[in-house]
Amino acid sequence: MQIIISNSSKEPIYEQITNQIKSSILSGDLKEGTPLPSIRQLAKDLQISVITTKRAYEELEKADFIYSVVGKGSFVAEQNLEVIREKKLKVIEEQLSAVITNSKEIGLSFDELSELLEFLYEE
Amino acid sequence: MENVVELKNVTKKFNGFSVNNIDFKVKKGFVTGFIGANGAGKSTTIKMMMNLLKPDEGEVNLFGLDYKTHEKEIKERIGFVYDGNVFFEGLNLKDIKRIVAPAYKQWDDQLFNHYIEKFDLPLNKAMKKFSKGMQMKASLAIALSHHAELIIMDEPTAGLDPIFRRELLDLLRELMIDGSRTIFFSTHITTDLDRIADYIAFMQEGELVFNQSTEEVAENYAIVKGDLELLDSDTEKSFVNIRRASTGFEALTDNSKKVNDIFGDSVLIERATLEDIMYYLNGGINHV
Numbered sequence: 001m002q003i004i005i006s007n008s009s010k011e012p013i014y015e016q017i018t019n020q021i022k023s024s025i026l027s028g029d030l031k032e033g034t035p036l037p038s039i040r041q042l043a044k045d046l047q048i049s050v051i052t053t054k055r056a057y058e059e060l061e062k063a064d065f066i067y068s069v070v071g072k073g074s075f076v077a078e079q080n081l082e083v084i085r086e087k088k089l090k091v092i093e094e095q096l097s098a099v100i101t102n103s104k105e106i107g108l109s110f111d112e113l114s115e116l117l118e119f120l121y122e123e
Numbered sequence: 124m125e126n127v128v129e130l131k132n133v134t135k136k137f138n139g140f141s142v143n144n145i146d147f148k149v150k151k152g153f154v155t156g157f158i159g160a161n162g163a164g165k166s167t168t169i170k171m172m173m174n175l176l177k178p179d180e181g182e183v184n185l186f187g188l189d190y191k192t193h194e195k196e197i198k199e200r201i202g203f204v205y206d207g208n209v210f211f212e213g214l215n216l217k218d219i220k221r222i223v224a225p226a227y228k229q230w231d232d233q234l235f236n237h238y239i240e241k242f243d244l245p246l247n248k249a250m251k252k253f254s255k256g257m258q259m260k261a262s263l264a265i266a267l268s269h270h271a272e273l274i275i276m277d278e279p280t281a282g283l284d285p286i287f288r289r290e291l292l293d294l295l296r297e298l299m300i301d302g303s304r305t306i307f308f309s310t311h312i313t314t315d316l317d318r319i320a321d322y323i324a325f326m327q328e329g330e331l332v333f334n335q336s337t338e339e340v341a342e343n344y345a346i347v348k349g350d351l352e353l354l355d356s357d358t359e360k361s362f363v364n365i366r367r368a369s370t371g372f373e374a375l376t377d378n379s380k381k382v383n384d385i386f387g388d389s390v391l392i393e394r395a396t397l398e399d400i401m402y403y404l405n406g407g408i409n410h411v
Contacts, residue, residue, distance in 0.1 A: 010394075012341060044296045050153060051321035051336050 001030065001037065005046055013048055017056035018063075025065055025076055026084070036066060036074045125151040126187075127273050127305045128172055133181035135167055142167045142329045145181070149273075149322075152302040154295065155334075156320035157309040158397060160405055163326040165309050169277055172307075173203060185273065199227055202266025204259065204276040212251035216244060216261060227269035235268035256287040263291075267298075274298075276308045280315050288312075292319050313397035323397065325404070332404060344400050345379035348372070349390035361385060364403040375403035 003020050005013055024030040036042075039057055043050045057074055060066045068074045103113050128149035135142045142164040149155050159165050170176040171183055174190045174197070183190060185197045214222075216239065224230040239246060242260040244253075253261065259279055266274055280288045292315060298304050310316060316323065316337075324334040335343070347362070351372055359365065361382050362374040375395060376382045382392060395403075 014338065038300075040300045040302055044300055047293070047296065048318050049321045049337055050299060051338055055338050 003046060014052050014055040014059065017053065018059045021060060022065055025079065030076045032076055032078045034076045038073055127151045127185065129184040131182040133171060133178045133183060135171060135176060135178050145331050147324055147331055147334045149305060149307055151305050153321035154299060154306045154308060154319050155322040155324055156316035157307060157324050158313055158401060159326035164329040165326055169275060169309060172275065199229060200272045202271030202274045204262045204266055204274060204279055213249055215247050215249050217246045223265055229270045231268055231270060235264065238264035238267055255282050272303065273305045273307065278310055279308065280310060280312050288315060295319060313401065316397060327404060341394060343377050343379060344395040345376055345382065346393045346395045346399055347374045347376055347382055347390050349386065353386060353389060358385060375399060
């Protein structure tokens with residue numbers, strides 16, 4: 001598992017960790033059931049405090065990306081692809097609504113808009 | 124979570140100086156950084172934790188035990204790492220081991236040899252010829268060799284070069300991996316704490332200002348910069364201390380969420396370093 005921490009980033013360190021682990025899980029690099037390093041081992045490897053890695057794992061657990069077994073450690077949880085798809089769809093709907101509002105503001109017709117969309121989609 | 128150290132309403136008064144009503148806990152398995160300006164009462168507090176000073180009021184418990192009834196047992200489980208030369212100057216490590224080892228039931232010769240080798244320490248050289256870094260390593264090796272569960276370090280990184288400081292921090296992180304040890308670490312070099320401390324206890328003028336996890340500190344405290352016109356008697360209340368200049372203000376808040384609600388994008392909100400927090404809380408600014 002590769003994690004790169006930036007000291008100059010505005011993003012808090014725990015968030016950098018959760019985001020990187022999340023994308024490894026979503027991209028399939030980290031498969032379901034894969035054990036993660038212990039909180040303390042990860043803190044040592046990343047040269048950060050234990051409380052920070054603890055926070056990162058807690059957030060990942062809350063978001064159902066990983067689960068922990070007392071005495072055994074943390075593992076990548078089963079990802080419900082249906083749910084992820086559902087969430088993505090919702091985001092797309094919202095973004096499209098914004099596009100439609102913007103189009104109406106400058107008087108772009110539906111046909112013109114779908115032409116534009118078609119053009120961009122084909123690219 | 125289990126507490127290794129518990130101070131309950133501890134007060135100690137000296138002529139012209141006192142430590143008042145200190146109430147705090149040190150959590151097992153974590154690194155607690157202890158910060159504060161010179162004369163804030165850090166050493167007095169550490170001495171009370173070590174039973175080198177008795178509090179006038181309040182209770183000091185270590186490992187859930189009281190010094191009055193379990194002094195020897197408690198001391199067996201503490202390792203104290205000083206910044207200075209604790210040992211008789213003319214002695215070498217071999218002599219020191221001979222003197223110190225019998226004092227501890229849990230002394231582990233094998234472990235001692237392991238750390239001497241790991242830290243590259245000479246056994247036959249007089250301690251007074253050791254560099255500051257070597258003295259620190261020797262002191263730590265002895266603490267680790269009697270399986271100390273609580274390692275109390277008073278200014279361990281003061282006077283050490285940057286490379287050795289990093290080495291020491293790496294070593295401390297390694298010690299924290301199994302979760303059985305606790306480190307309590309006083310320092311002025313707050314940047315050392317940024318990446319090792321789990322909790323920060325901050326003392327000022329004999330009082331404990333806060334004892335929070337570094338995550339809480341980062342979430343609560345922030346440096347806010349903005350236009351002087353944004354300040355009025357109402358908005359000022361969200362700041363701990365404000366520095367004003369003709370070009371704008373810079374202030375410390377202990378409630379960064381509230382500042383965000385009030386000012387939104389009209390101000391710049393930045394992460395406060397421990398040094399920022401110490402400086403502003405100490406009132407190191409001329410009040411206008």
